[in-house]
Amino acid sequence: MIENVTIPDILKEAVGAEKIVFLIKAKKDQPIRNCLHVIGFGLFWILVISLIFSAFDWDFFSGDYTISVKEIPDLLYFSLFLFPGIICFLLGVFGLFKSGGYFIGTENKLVCYRWGKMQTYPWEEFTNEIEVFGNKNHGNIIFKLKTGVYITRNHRKVLSNTKINIGDILYxxxxxxxxxxxxxxKQ
Incomplete structure (x- = not known):
């Protein structure tokens, strides 16, 4: 399960003398389906906002449309509401091309190194909820940690676990x- 990649020096220092059980270089930062969901939401937002504003501005489609100083605030409102959809769409497209990082599994911890930032997670911090999907050659893994953020749902506080995404890896x-x-x- 050890790929034929060179280990960055910072990872060698983090692992130390521990035995490396697996070493992988993820091709993607996120699984592609996560990026496609973000792109789909951005396109849906753009479509709905465009339909709402086009209903108020039907003159544009009838051909009697001229831009005047009075209508500039309408265009500003339209662009203001359209902006979140555009940002969401662009973040999804950026996520498709964002490369993944290095992941090293030892007997005591998982070491992640991506985008110049290194994080170490002991196996005790993980829940047993691991999502894996893909085919025999390439797969994606989503780990859930015991830590996270509390959010309110139906007037109750619920823990939203921190996730570690590993996209497009072998084995x-x-x-x-x-x-x-x-x-x-470890539990």
């Missing part, structure tokens, strides 16, 4: 099996 199903055994041993 995903084998890595998940190892991670499950380590998480179960």
């Amino acid at each position: 995903a199903f084998e890595i998940v099996n190892y991670c499950r055994t380590m998480i179960n041993q």
Whole structure:
């Protein structure tokens, strides 16, 4: 399960003398389906806002449309409401092309290094909820940590777990099996 990639020096220091069980270089930062959901929401937002504003401005479609100083605030309102959809769409497209990082699994922890930032997670911090999907050659893994943010749903506080996404990797199903055994041993 160790890919033929060179380990950055910062990762060698973080691992130290521990035995490396798996080393992977993720091709994507997020699973593609996450990016497609964000793109879809952005397009839906743009479509709905465009339909709402076009209903108020039907003269544009009838051909009697001229831009005057009076109508500039309407265009500003339209662009103001359209802006979140455009941002969401662009973030989704950016996510499609954002490269992943390095992930090293040892007997005691998972070390993540992406975009110049290194994070270490002991196996005790993980829940047993691991989502893995893909095919035999390439897969995606989503880990959930025990930590997160409390959000309010139906007047109750609910924990929204922090997720670690590993997109488009080799040996995903084998890595998940190892991670499950380590998480179960450490709990």
